[in-house]
Amino acid sequence: MEAVEEQTERIRMIRDSAGAIAMPDDLKRIRALRYREPGFDRAVWRQMCELGWTALRVPEAAGGSGLGMREYCALAEECGASLLPEPLISCSFAARVLAGAELARLIAGDMIIIPAWQERANSLALHGHTTLRDGRLSGRKVFVPMALGADAFLVSTDRGLALVAADAVLLKIDRTQDGGHYGTLTFHDAPAKAVAGDLTEAIEEATLATSAYLLGVMERAFAITLTYLKTRQQFGKPIGSFQALAHRAADLKIQVALTRASVEAAAATLDTSSVTALRRAAVSRAKARASDAAMRITREAIQMHGGIGYTDEYDVGLYLRKAMVLANLFGSATLHRARYAELATEDDDE
Amino acid sequence: MNDASAEAQDYNALADDEFRALARRFVEEHYPPELRNPLRRLHWRDNRPWYMILAEHGWLAPAWPREYGGMGLSAAKYLILIEEFERHGCARVSDMGVIMLGPLLIRYGSAAQKDIYLPKILAGEHIWCQGYSEPNAGSDLASLRTEAVLDGDHWIVNGQKIWTTFANDANWIFMLVRTDKNAKKQEGISFLLVPMDSPGITVRPIVNLDQHDEFCEVFFDNVRVPKQNLVGEVNKGWTMAKALLDFERLAIGSPKLSSYALGRLKLLAERMGVFDDPAFRDRYTALRLDLADHKLLYETFAEKVRRSEPLGADVSMLKIFQSDLFQRITDTMLEIAGENAGLLDPLDGNRSLHASGLFLQARPTTIYGGSNEIQRGILAKNVLGLPGG
Numbered sequence: 235m236e237a238v239e240e241q242t243e244r245i246r247m248i249r250d251s252a253g254a255i256a257m258p259d260d261l262k263r264i265r266a267l268r269y270r271e272p273g274f275d276r277a278v279w280r281q282m283c284e285l286g287w288t289a290l291r292v293p294e295a296a297g298g299s300g301l302g303m304r305e306y307c308a309l310a311e312e313c314g315a316s317l318l319p320e321p322l323i324s325c326s327f328a329a330r331v332l333a334g335a336e337l338a339r340l341i342a343g344d345m346i347i348i349p350a351w352q353e354r355a356n357s358l359a360l361h362g363h364t365t366l367r368d369g370r371l372s373g374r375k376v377f378v379p380m381a382l383g384a385d386a387f388l389v390s391t392d393r394g395l396a397l398v399a400a401d402a403v404l405l406k407i408d409r410t411q412d413g414g415h416y417g418t419l420t421f422h423d424a425p426a427k428a429v430a431g432d433l434t435e436a437i438e439e440a441t442l443a444t445s446a447y448l449l450g451v452m453e454r455a456f457a458i459t460l461t462y463l464k465t466r467q468q469f470g471k472p473i474g475s476f477q478a479l480a481h482r483a484a485d486l487k488i489q490v491a492l493t494r495a496s497v498e499a500a501a502a503t504l505d506t507s508s509v510t511a512l513r514r515a516a517v518s519r520a521k522a523r524a525s526d527a528a529m530r531i532t533r534e535a536i537q538m539h540g541g542i543g544y545t546d547e548y549d550v551g552l553y554l555r556k557a558m559v560l561a562n563l564f565g566s567a568t569l570h571r572a573r574y575a576e577l578a579t580e581d582d583d584e
Numbered sequence: 585m586n587d588a589s590a591e592a593q594d595y596n597a598l599a600d601d602e603f604r605a606l607a608r609r610f611v612e613e614h615y616p617p618e619l620r621n622p623l624r625r626l627h628w629r630d631n632r633p634w635y636m637i638l639a640e641h642g643w644l645a646p647a648w649p650r651e652y653g654g655m656g657l658s659a660a661k662y663l664i665l666i667e668e669f670e671r672h673g674c675a676r677v678s679d680m681g682v683i684m685l686g687p688l689l690i691r692y693g694s695a696a697q698k699d700i701y702l703p704k705i706l707a708g709e710h711i712w713c714q715g716y717s718e719p720n721a722g723s724d725l726a727s728l729r730t731e732a733v734l735d736g737d738h739w740i741v742n743g744q745k746i747w748t749t750f751a752n753d754a755n756w757i758f759m760l761v762r763t764d765k766n767a768k769k770q771e772g773i774s775f776l777l778v779p780m781d782s783p784g785i786t787v788r789p790i791v792n793l794d795q796h797d798e799f800c801e802v803f804f805d806n807v808r809v810p811k812q813n814l815v816g817e818v819n820k821g822w823t824m825a826k827a828l829l830d831f832e833r834l835a836i837g838s839p840k841l842s843s844y845a846l847g848r849l850k851l852l853a854e855r856m857g858v859f860d861d862p863a864f865r866d867r868y869t870a871l872r873l874d875l876a877d878h879k880l881l882y883e884t885f886a887e888k889v890r891r892s893e894p895l896g897a898d899v900s901m902l903k904i905f906q907s908d909l910f911q912r913i914t915d916t917m918l919e920i921a922g923e924n925a926g927l928l929d930p931l932d933g934n935r936s937l938h939a940s941g942l943f944l945q946a947r948p949t950t951i952y953g954g955s956n957e958i959q960r961g962i963l964a965k966n967v968l969g970l971p972g973g
Contacts, residue, residue: 352923355856355921355922355923355924356856356922356923357922376923377923408927408928408929409927409928409929410926410927410928411926411927411928411940412926416923416926416927467720468720468722468723468724468727469723469724469727473723476957478957478960478961479957529915529918533911533915533947536793536947537947537950537951537955537956540722540723540951540955541717541722541746541747541799541948541951541952543951544792544793544799544947544948544951545790545791545792545793545799546790546791546792546793546795547790547791551793554793555793558918558925558926558940558943559925559926560926561918561925561926562918562919562921562922562923562925562926563923563926566919566922567919568863568919568920
C-alpha cells in the first residue's frame, strides 16, 4: 500500500486542477446553460476529458489513470461546489464497464455515452422489462440525466448490457429544477450492440460520487451562508451574532463534517475491501447522510438569507435546486437506510 | 355604496350550515373552472375575472362592514367562506387593497380617504401593493429609510422598497416612509398612499426560485405625492401598520396552506405506491395530527376575534407552527417522490402532483410576514416574559 502522504498530495493536485473548470465564485456559465439544450457545454466537456477526469477510475492498461475512489470523490466534490452540469458521473459510470474503441472514444471526449439502467422511481434495480433479442432492444428506461447530450446509451437488459445510438431511441424530456433534464427512453426493436460486463459494481461508484458531489454542494451553500451571517446587518449587528442563527449554523457545520467523514470512509472502503456487503453498506451510509444533509443545509441556507435567498438571481438557491435533483438520484436517503439495515450488522457501524 | 351592498342580506343571521351551503353554491356557480387550483399566485390579468365576479355580487370584501360595501361577516362566517373557497380550489385575487388597506382606512382613514379609495377597491379600479420591506430593513422593519419630505403641498419620496408582492400589477402602493429622521426609529414613520404611475417610480420584478415574478423592487426618485395622501397622523404610521400586521398574522396562521399540501402529499403517496408503507403512514399521521391540532389552536384565536377581543402577541404561535408544518409536509413530498422530486414541472402533467413546486412555495412562508426567527423572539419576550432582546 502506498504512503498516505502521496495520496493526500495527489488529491490536493486533483482539487487544484479542478479549479481550471470548477469556479464556485463565478456561476455565470452555469446559469447560462440552464434550460438550454443539451444543458452542458460540449467544449468544457472535452476539456474535462483532456484533464483525464472521465478516465480517473479507468485502469492504466486501458488508457486511464487507475486512481482510487478517494481521488474520484475529491474531484466530484469540487464539481458539486461549482455545480458543474457536465455528465462526469454518468460517463465515468459508463467508463467502468466499457472497453476497446468505445472506451477510448468516451474518455477522449469524442463520444458521450450515458448509462440508462433505471425502469422505475425509487429503485436501484438494474434490470426490469427491457429485453435484448438478436441485436434488437425493446423496453423503457427512465430518469436518464442529460439524455439530450448523449451520443449513445449504455442500456441494461435481461441479457446483459447493450449500446444503442441516441438516434435509435424515442426520447421524452422532463426538465429538472437545476436547469438540466431527465430523459425517458423508449426502444422498439432498436438496433443495439451487446457489450460485455455489468453495472453492479459501477453503480456503487456512481452513487458514492453523487454523494461526494452533494458534499461539495452543501459545503459551498454553507460557505455562502456563513459569509452572509457575518456581513448582513439587522438591528445594528451582524445577524450571525443572534444565537438562534449561530447555533443552527453550528449544527449545519456538524452535518457537513459528518457527511465528509462518511463519504471519505466509503471511498476508502471501496478502494480497499472486496466484501460486497461491506462495500454496499458503506455507500448506502454515505448517500443517506449526503442526501439528508444536502437538503437540510440548502434549505437552511435559504431561510438564513431571508428574502434574498429565495430569488433566482442569488446563487444560494441554485444549490438548493441542485440538491433537490440529486438527493433522490441513485436512491433516496430512505432507500439507502433500508439497504444499510439489510446489509450491515451493528458491528459494521463502527 | 353600490347596489349589491344595499341588497346584501345579513349573512350572519344564517345558521352556519346554511351559510356554508350558500358559499358552496356561490363558488360552484360562479368560479371560473379554468382557474381552479392554480400552481402559483395569479397575476391581476389572470385573477381579474374572479375578482370582478366577487365584486359584482358584493362578495369581494367579506370582513368589511356592510356600510362600506363589505359582507360584514362575523369571524365565524368569514372562516366558513375561506374554507369553502379553499375546498373549491379558488385562486387568491389581487386582494392587498381588500385585506390590508381597506381595514386600515376604515379604522384610521379620513372620511374623504374612505370615500375615495374604498369604492375603487371594490370596483377593481385600484389594485394595491404593500411597500414595507427595504433592502436593509427586512426583519428589522422599523429601520426603514425610504423618506418623505414635505415640500409645500407635496411629500417628496426617495428610497427603495423590496419584496413588494405584485408591484408589477398594482396601480397604487400603500407604503411606510420615514418622516422624522431624528425620532426613535418606530416613531418617525408615516403611512402614505402613492399612485404607481407617479413620475420617478420604477418597478423591477424579481424572479424567485419557483420561476415566478410575484416579488418586486420599487424605486422612488423624487416622487411627488399630494399631502392629503398621508393616512392618520404624521409619524404614527408604525402603530397603524402594526395593527394591520396583526390581521396578517392571523391570516398567515390559517391552516389552509398546510391543509392543501397534506391533501397533495396523500395523492403523491398513492401515486408513488408508498401510502400503505408503515413508516410513511406513521409520518403522514403525525403530520395529519399536527394539522388537526393546529386547526384547534387556530380556532381558539378565531374565537377571540369572534368575541371582538384583541389578539395578543401569542398569535405568533399560529404563524410559526403553520409555516413550519407546511414546510415539513412538502419536505416529506420530496422525500417520497423519488427522482420526481427534482422535476421542474408537475408529475404526469397533473397539477396536483407537483412536489417540487409546493416545496419551493413553502420556503418563503417562514420568511415573509415577520420571519419565524422574529416571531419566536416575540413569543419569548412578549408572551413568555423572558429577558433580553
